[in-house]
Amino acid sequence: MNVLQDQQAPACTVHLNGSGGAIKGWVVVDSLVDGLAMGGTRMTTGVTEQEVAGLARDMTDKFTLAGLRIGGAKAGIVADGGDRERTFRTFGRTVKPLLHGGIHLGIDMGVTPSDRGVFFAEAGYDPRHRAGAKDLPFDWETYYNPLIDITGHGVGVAAVTALDAGGGTGPASVVIQGFGAVGRAVARFLEERGHVIVGVADVLGTISADRLPVADLTAITDEFGCIDRSRLPQDVTVTTEQDAWLGVDADILVLAAQKHALNAENADRLRAGLVVEGANIASCATAKEKVAASGAVLVPGVIANIGGAGSAALAVTRVVPFDLAAQARKAWVFDWISDCVRRNTRDLLEIAAAQAGDPLPELLAARRQVLR
Numbered sequence: 001m002n003v004l005q006d007q008q009a010p011a012c013t014v015h016l017n018g019s020g021g022a023i024k025g026w027v028v029v030d031s032l033v034d035g036l037a038m039g040g041t042r043m044t045t046g047v048t049e050q051e052v053a054g055l056a057r058d059m060t061d062k063f064t065l066a067g068l069r070i071g072g073a074k075a076g077i078v079a080d081g082g083d084r085e086r087t088f089r090t091f092g093r094t095v096k097p098l099l100h101g102g103i104h105l106g107i108d109m110g111v112t113p114s115d116r117g118v119f120f121a122e123a124g125y126d127p128r129h130r131a132g133a134k135d136l137p138f139d140w141e142t143y144y145n146p147l148i149d150i151t152g153h154g155v156g157v158a159a160v161t162a163l164d165a166g167g168g169t170g171p172a173s174v175v176i177q178g179f180g181a182v183g184r185a186v187a188r189f190l191e192e193r194g195h196v197i198v199g200v201a202d203v204l205g206t207i208s209a210d211r212l213p214v215a216d217l218t219a220i221t222d223e224f225g226c227i228d229r230s231r232l233p234q235d236v237t238v239t240t241e242q243d244a245w246l247g248v249d250a251d252i253l254v255l256a257a258q259k260h261a262l263n264a265e266n267a268d269r270l271r272a273g274l275v276v277e278g279a280n281i282a283s284c285a286t287a288k289e290k291v292a293a294s295g296a297v298l299v300p301g302v303i304a305n306i307g308g309a310g311s312a313a314l315a316v317t318r319v320v321p322f323d324l325a326a327q328a329r330k331a332w333v334f335d336w337i338s339d340c341v342r343r344n345t346r347d348l349l350e351i352a353a354a355q356a357g358d359p360l361p362e363l364l365a366a367r368r369q370v371l372r
Helices: 049-066 084-100 113-123 140-147 150-165 181-192 214-219 285-294 307-316 326-354 360-371
Strands: 012-016 025-029 037-039 041-044 071-078 103-105 173-177 196-202 205-208 237-239 252-255 274-277 297-299
Touching (some): 025 103, 037 049, 140 326, 150 252, 150 297, 173 181, 181 252, 285 297, 297 326, 307 326
Parallel strands (some): 173 196, 274 297
Antiparallel strands (some): 012 025, 196 205
């Protein structure tokens, strides 16, 4: 079945109550293309069905913009503080029919590669095999684990592409809101290209300086993106004030953490002239309107945050040239994602320069025509 993305309601919503155990959650399939859909699995205490549906719609838009023939889906589990392995075993048993039916579920906020391994195993799901498609020549971890930095890489590409389009010269100053895997990868990417990280925010607050050493901060950051305050470099400013990252003077703000980090209440405090969404649903609709009204540029997550989802979709749809050696295959995927982000960022900004209002719907409409 082909379902392209003009519909407003999801194609399917499944409420998860647990098979052989209790969990609360949802799988939302926003669209199906050639019988396939995919997206990550999010586990937080406050995740809602509405949030999962919005994330699934974003996945649809991401794949449409990337020109990939696969639909968008997302899973959400309400974290209850219970036994983690038991939760994901229950999740795996529960979503087994979906996984085997063409709905590939990966990882997202609050879910690790180890968790994915647990629910894949419990479901007896192996992405190497799918009816009607060639087998992958190696297991999922062999393909996907070397691509851990690809989302941050794509976000960095979006940032430098937008800078170039705006005529930026010289090093830009950057604030990274969120220092998990994506935030750290963006920081490394931009620093390696001569830009200066002046602010980093994690769950404990904001750290700022004229120049923050990315490698030193990364070395004292745990797997959940929390920076050890007792081991910070000298001459940094630390604050626990809410949303203090908005007050750090910078050319670029990268949003790489929770949903609606930029919202109707705090968007008026924005100082950066360029906002790049490195997280899913990082800005609410009102915040985006305020950003546009201020004259700042915003590159949405459906363009910038394609790396992880896109690289997984390239494998699920068997687009990747799997006969390449490991390093050449990794380089091919990174180049593919870079080209996709660069093209979509440029096209979005060209539309924005030619018309008033949100340019994303026009870009999506153009990309849908290519997929039909």
